[in-house]
Amino acid sequence: MSEAARSIPLTVNGTTVRVAPGTTIAAAVLLAGDATRVSVSGEPRGPLCGMGICFECRVTIDGVPHQRSCQIICSSGIRVMTDEVLKGSGGTGTP
Numbered sequence: 800m801s802e803a804a805r806s807i808p809l810t811v812n813g814t815t816v817r818v819a820p821g822t823t824i825a826a827a828v829l830l831a832g833d834a835t836r837v838s839v840s841g842e843p844r845g846p847l848c849g850m851g852i853c854f855e856c857r858v859t860i861d862g863v864p865h866q867r868s869c870q871i872i873c874s875s876g877i878r879v880m881t882d883e884v885l886k887g888s889g890g891t892g893t894p
């Protein structure tokens with residue numbers, strides 16, 4: 800994808816990512832190089848089904864936890880936080 804096609808800015812764990820219109824938040828998290836959540840045993844997890852069933856893609860979006868990132872299209876200025884950051888900051892992440 801060319802840089803010019805990446806026109807929507809959002810942040811993933813505080814890092815600005817630019818994506819094309821129509822990109823899911825799950826894809827933006829992967830572009831940022833982050834896992835969406837961390838398992839109980841500490842293993843990184845990512846989107847599995849891509850259709851809203853498995854809940855492996857849960858992230859916190861603008862402070863609202865447990866959002867299925869594969870079902871939400873990116874919009875300008877949203878702030879996405881994943882378990883890696885939430886658990887690292889003393890939060891509980893998304894069980």
Ligand code: FES
Nearest residue numbers: 849851852854869
């Ligand atoms: S990837 Fe399965 S619910 Fe999002």
